[in-house]
Amino acid sequence: MYVCSCNALTDRDIRLAIQGGATRPSEVYSGCGRRAECGNCMPTVLCLLREACIVARARHASTQAYEVAAAA
Incomplete structure (x- = not known):
């Protein structure tokens, strides 16, 4: 699903950026080689980061x- 129409970013693109270590919206965009434009996608980007x-x-x-149980 497209999350950012300005940059044609999908939820998959954003999840891949997060898996790559992005922890903030600016890092998500940077990881995708893009910049935030209008900001309409920010709530969804934040939701994916929180998730x-x-x-x-x-x-x-x-x-x-598991480690505690294994140690017992």
């Missing part, structure tokens, strides 16, 4: 729980 953060925290918590 990635939640997933990363859940993975981290799961790994910690």
Whole structure:
């Protein structure tokens, strides 16, 4: 799905930038070789960043729980 019509960025492009280490909107655009234009896409970009953060925290918590259980 297109998220940014100014730059023709899709949700996949944004997710790939996030997987590449982007943690802020400016890093997402930079990672895609683009610049933010009108800003209409910013809520969706932020939502995708938050979603990635939640997933990363859940993975981290799961790994910690596994390590604690394995150590017991």
